Amino acid sequence: MPPRGGDPREPLVRHSDLGALALLAQLPAETVRHDPDVAAIARLAADPPLGGTVSKG
Numbered sequence: 816m817p818p819r820g821g822d823p824r825e826p827l828v829r830h831s832d833l834g835a836l837a838l839l840a841q842l843p844a845e846t847v848r849h850d851p852d853v854a855a856i857a858r859l860a861a862d863p864p865l866g867g868t869v870s871k872g
Contacts, residue, residue: 830837839847847853 848857
């Protein structure tokens, strides 16, 4: 099974393809940590479903 995530040689997403979404990387973590959507994603990342992926239901 290949490792999850990308690496510098083969990234999952190229930075140039992110467009305006790349701006989110510049927000202070403390600012976004309290956002409900960010908190939900953090909970999923901490405890992924069996198989390690989230399926669309």
